[in-house]
Amino acid sequence: MNQTFKTPAIFQYSSEALILKGRLEAEGIKVFLRDNVTIDTDPLVSNAIGGVKLDILAIQEKEALEILKTIKHNTLSDSEEFVSCPICDGEDITMFSIITSVKSLLKFIFEVAFKSRHFYTKHKYRCQNCLYEFDLKQ
Numbered sequence: 001m002n003q004t005f006k007t008p009a010i011f012q013y014s015s016e017a018l019i020l021k022g023r024l025e026a027e028g029i030k031v032f033l034r035d036n037v038t039i040d041t042d043p044l045v046s047n048a049i050g051g052v053k054l055d056i057l058a059i060q061e062k063e064a065l066e067i068l069k070t071i072k073h074n075t076l077s078d079s080e081e082f083v084s085c086p087i088c089d090g091e092d093i094t095m096f097s098i099i100t101s102v103k104s105l106l107k108f109i110f111e112v113a114f115k116s117r118h119f120y121t122k123h124k125y126r127c128q129n130c131l132y133e134f135d136l137k138q
């Protein structure tokens, strides 16, 4: 039996993830949220740990992606404003962590330890329309 998981969506706050969780579950998709409790406890760690992950069973991925595609979702910036793409002005933006290696993790820990302003830029945004990846200027 295939019990691997896929993470088709990541959210900054669990409120956004819960909305999509309910929508997917209504269609018979099993949904597991990761790190939502941690982020609910301290929303400031959301960027650091890469947001609330919405996991689904790999065997339901195709079905889940079809449903997600029909739902327009907006990502909120740290200041809770809607994020839109600087290139095509698209509003279907997802956030992803840029901590992708041991090296970047160590750099991140170093910056946190020294209270660098970079603490708040450990994720980037990706436009789902044109796939442009960008930072938000603070």
Ligand SMILES: [Zn+2]
Pocket: 085, 086, 087, 088, 089, 090, 127, 128, 129, 130, 131, 132
């Ligand atoms: Zn775009």
